[in-house]
Amino acid sequence: MSESASRSYAEAGVDITAGYKAVELMKTHVARTLIPGAMSDLGDFGGLFELDVTGMTQPVLVSGTDGVGTKLKLAFLTDRHNTVGIDCVAMCVNDIVCCGAKPLFFLDYLAVGKNVPERVAEIVSGVAEGCVQAGCAIIGGETAEMPGFYEAEEYDMAGFAVGIVDKPKIFDKKTIVEGDVIIGLPSTGLHSNGFSLVRKVFDVENQDLSAPVEELGGASLGETLLTPTRIYVKPMLALMEAVQIKSASHITGGGFYENLPRALPPGMTAKIKEADVPVLPIFELIQSEGAVPRRDMFNTFNMGIGMAVVVAQADADLALQTLREAGESPCRLGEVVRGPEGVILW
Numbered sequence: 001m002s003e004s005a006s007r008s009y010a011e012a013g014v015d016i017t018a019g020y021k022a023v024e025l026m027k028t029h030v031a032r033t034l035i036p037g038a039m040s041d042l043g044d045f046g047g048l049f050e051l052d053v054t055g056m057t058q059p060v061l062v063s064g065t066d067g068v069g070t071k072l073k074l075a076f077l078t079d080r081h082n083t084v085g086i087d088c089v090a091m092c093v094n095d096i097v098c099c100g101a102k103p104l105f106f107l108d109y110l111a112v113g114k115n116v117p118e119r120v121a122e123i124v125s126g127v128a129e130g131c132v133q134a135g136c137a138i139i140g141g142e143t144a145e146m147p148g149f150y151e152a153e154e155y156d157m158a159g160f161a162v163g164i165v166d167k168p169k170i171f172d173k174k175t176i177v178e179g180d181v182i183i184g185l186p187s188t189g190l191h192s193n194g195f196s197l198v199r200k201v202f203d204v205e206n207q208d209l210s211a212p213v214e215e216l217g218g219a220s221l222g223e224t225l226l227t228p229t230r231i232y233v234k235p236m237l238a239l240m241e242a243v244q245i246k247s248a249s250h251i252t253g254g255g256f257y258e259n260l261p262r263a264l265p266p267g268m269t270a271k272i273k274e275a276d277v278p279v280l281p282i283f284e285l286i287q288s289e290g291a292v293p294r295r296d297m298f299n300t301f302n303m304g305i306g307m308a309v310v311v312a313q314a315d316a317d318l319a320l321q322t323l324r325e326a327g328e329s330p331c332r333l334g335e336v337v338r339g340p341e342g343v344i345l346w
Helices: 007-011 016-031 069-078 084-099 117-134 195-202 221-225 233-242 255-262 281-290 294-298 313-325
Strands: 059-067 102-112 137-145 155-166 181-186 247-250 268-272 305-311 331-338 343-345
Touching: 016 117, 016 137, 059 084, 069 084, 069 155, 069 195, 069 221, 084 102, 084 117, 084 155, 084 233, 084 247, 084 305, 102 117, 102 233, 117 137, 117 155, 117 233, 181 313, 195 221, 195 281, 233 305, 233 313, 247 255, 255 268, 255 294, 255 305, 255 343, 281 294, 305 313, 305 331, 313 331
Parallel strands: 102 137, 268 343
Antiparallel strands: 059 155, 102 155, 181 305, 181 331, 247 305, 268 331
């Protein structure tokens, strides 16, 4: 650990020695994520990763970046910080796997009002858990202490992931034809989207977030809202080995109406039977408490489906079986039809 210190900087609200302690505390968590190719030590100026392109004819790097959004407010209110890092990783790796890419490494950026090393380490423990679930390595990151910009108990975070795919294996939505099947992979809840509306509906700042809620099966509102985003990398990689995935859609902000059309070519529409969507209790509660129109619900939240894939009708049964063997509970969500609507929910 460095012995450098600055009394003047500390008087301005920045404790650089706390930063050194935070790095020491997070090293154990980061070590859990190391995979072949990871070459960096915490403290290096850049993150290094050695590519293995054995067997690839045209290796292509795929990148994604995202944050956690106002879901962080729930972490502040409940003083629970070990899950939002999973969300940060998930929002990045779930995006790049939609191209057919395998995530390789991840970097995070954490900005805090006050550097409390134990809290920073708790946050990073979630990042590490997300990377373990995704099979990628943490090869660097940055923690910035910004007094006067954030309140002492507040922070913001964002992440950046890079993956690799052989160019001939990139999902190609142009191969989609009428009659192809849309398979849905269940979400764990809200994931990391729609929290500005959720906080308004439940008035979370003035709510007992630890109280059991009957509509949620006795779980508390805080526990339910903080449930981390599901990471779909490993089941998706297994599915790629079994069938040809024509396209995939990570259901994030904008819900069904924005995300499903992004995985379809022009002139094709996702026809979804609403009764086949495994809507989770939290979404029913949001709709009833907030008097939110049903269409707005499907245009804001994932409603219980976090990832959708399109496969040929002939491959549908094998795809479902493969996903079940990978630990998922997939459903036959709908089919592709001709039409300009983008999504038909009936």
